[in-house]
Amino acid sequence: xxxxxxxxxxxxxxxxxxxxxxGICLFKYQLYPTGRFxxxxxxxxxxxxxxxxxDIQKLKFRNLxxxxxxxxEFFRDLKKNKKIKFYETRFKKRKSNDDVWVAITAHxxxxxxxxxxxxxxxxxxxxxxxKELEEKFYFEKHLFRNLLDNLPDAIYFKDRKNRIIKVNxxxxxxxxxxxxxxxxxxxxxxxxxxxxxxxxxxxTHILKTGKPIxxxxxxxxxxxxxxxxxxxxxxxxYDKKGKTIGTMGITRDITAYDHVxxxxxxxxxxxxxxxxxxLEIRDPYTFGHTRRVSIIAEKIAKRMGWSEDRILELKMSxxxxxxxxxxxxxxxxxxxxxxxxxxxxxxxxxxxKCYEMLKPHDFPFPxxxxxxxxxxxxxxxxxxxxxxxxxxxxxxxILAISDVLExxxxxxxxxxxxxxxxxxxELKDNSGIKYDKDxxxxxxxxxxxxxxxxxxxxxxxxx
Ligand SMILES: [Fe+2]
Ligand SMILES: [Fe+2]
Numbered sequence: 001x002x003x004x005x006x007x008x009x010x011x012x013x014x015x016x017x018x019x020x021x022x023g024i025c026l027f028k029y030q031l032y033p034t035g036r037f038x039x040x041x042x043x044x045x046x047x048x049x050x051x052x053x054x055d056i057q058k059l060k061f062r063n064l065x066x067x068x069x070x071x072x073e074f075f076r077d078l079k080k081n082k083k084i085k086f087y088e089t090r091f092k093k094r095k096s097n098d099d100v101w102v103a104i105t106a107h108x109x110x111x112x113x114x115x116x117x118x119x120x121x122x123x124x125x126x127x128x129x130x131k132e133l134e135e136k137f138y139f140e141k142h143l144f145r146n147l148l149d150n151l152p153d154a155i156y157f158k159d160r161k162n163r164i165i166k167v168n169x170x171x172x173x174x175x176x177x178x179x180x181x182x183x184x185x186x187x188x189x190x191x192x193x194x195x196x197x198x199x200x201x202x203x204t205h206i207l208k209t210g211k212p213i214x215x216x217x218x219x220x221x222x223x224x225x226x227x228x229x230x231x232x233x234x235x236x237x238y239d240k241k242g243k244t245i246g247t248m249g250i251t252r253d254i255t256a257y258d259h260v261x262x263x264x265x266x267x268x269x270x271x272x273x274x275x276x277x278x279l280e281i282r283d284p285y286t287f288g289h290t291r292r293v294s295i296i297a298e299k300i301a302k303r304m305g306w307s308e309d310r311i312l313e314l315k316m317s318x319x320x321x322x323x324x325x326x327x328x329x330x331x332x333x334x335x336x337x338x339x340x341x342x343x344x345x346x347x348x349x350x351x352x353k354c355y356e357m358l359k360p361h362d363f364p365f366p367x368x369x370x371x372x373x374x375x376x377x378x379x380x381x382x383x384x385x386x387x388x389x390x391x392x393x394x395x396x397x398i399l400a401i402s403d404v405l406e407x408x409x410x411x412x413x414x415x416x417x418x419x420x421x422x423x424x425x426e427l428k429d430n431s432g433i434k435y436d437k438d439x440x441x442x443x444x445x446x447x448x449x450x451x452x453x454x455x456x457x458x459x460x461x462x463x
Pocket of ligand 2: 321
């Protein structure tokens with residue numbers, strides 16, 4: 001098929017045999033006047049499913065195209081530019097509904113024999129695998145883009161310095177910005193400093209440990225001054241070699257759900273207040289005691305960095321901690337003089353009675369245990385079980401200190417109020433002995449900040 005001279009000329013570049021081995025199709029096609037193949041190697045026959053190049057030579061070039069629009073475009077471009085490079089199209093395979101993707105490079109050649117003889121010489125390659133990969137890549141990219149743009153969650157990617165490198169539309173809309181305007185910024189550009197610092201710490205922790213943060217619930221202060229409640233999941237992002245190159249986060253607004261939860265919670269708290277009220281009506285001498293203990297405990301726990309959920313648990317424990325007194329005879333509770341040993345023992349019973357009332361019920365936290373332990377002391381000299389330090393849970397340690405602080409500064413039927421200084425002395429003298437050292441230090445610090453005035457007065461208590 002190929003002239004001897006032609007072969008010699010091609011040998012230093014690519015001959016038919018080499019092209020066949022490489023799977024590259026070489027062809028020469030007479031466009032005018034005959035419209036037929038002059039030469040073609042077996043690679044083309046192979047990729048199109050024909051037995052030999054002779055089978056291809058019987059075919060018209062334009063009939064190889066799966067899409068006639070592509071064939072028209074190909075010949076139009078070839079005619080116009082006299083050459084065409086890497087034209088990608090699909091060719092029909094013999095006896096199969098499958099197509100094969102090819103890339104054609106060709107040029108037009110005027111035959112020396114006369115102007116009326118026009119040829120096309122060229123090569124083409126099977127690029128099906130490449131196209132499949134490309135399509136897969138574009139599909140995944142498109143899918144990813146779709147997810148980013150249409151998910152009603154804020155999605156963001158940060159680099160190792162916690163700078164934002166990509167956000168989705170929803171994230172940007174939250175700040176009334178375009179995604180591109182956010183690139184390069186950090187959380188410190190959008191959130192109050194302490195909140196941004198928490199986010200920064202979380203990201204840094206992920207980068208250091210590789211451990212994700214899943215479904216963290218937090219309240220976020222928005223630029224318009226309102227709060228929303230969100231759940232956030234953050235994961236590390238790795239490069240091909242498995243090295244951490246940044247973090248990715250997805251944040252969902254659950255404010256509406258939070259409002260429903262808050263409503264339910266308010267209902268529970270209102271029920272507790274009713275219980276409180278019953279206790280107060282029965283025993284006016286301890287009026288407001290549990291609410292004030294709750295305020296003290298909350299202040300201490302907040303200062304110690306406890307989570308919102310844990311503080312809520314502590315507050316509920318404080319509200320209920322003396323509910324067992326409802327079962328103690330009033331004449332003993334309000335006895336003006338010194339209590340006998342038996343009477344004191346009866347009063348001590350309020351802890352156990354309260355525990356027994358609460359224990360059968362389900363709580364997602366150790367509320368009954370915290371109440372059971374609120375009169376225990378680290379040195380084991382508390383009641384009812386005489387537990388020693390390692391057995392006393394942190395909730396009970398805060399409750400104990402809050403209870404003492406409030407009780408000593410309030411009037412009782414059997415004594416006048418002892419005052420803040422006396423209460424502070426009791427805590428200080430017994431720090432690390434009866435009471436937890438860190439909690440005492442925190443309580444005393446708060447007292448000092450309040451000029452040793454009670455920060456739990458009735459005025460400070462919301463009804
Ligand atoms: Fe108590
Ligand atoms: Fe109490």
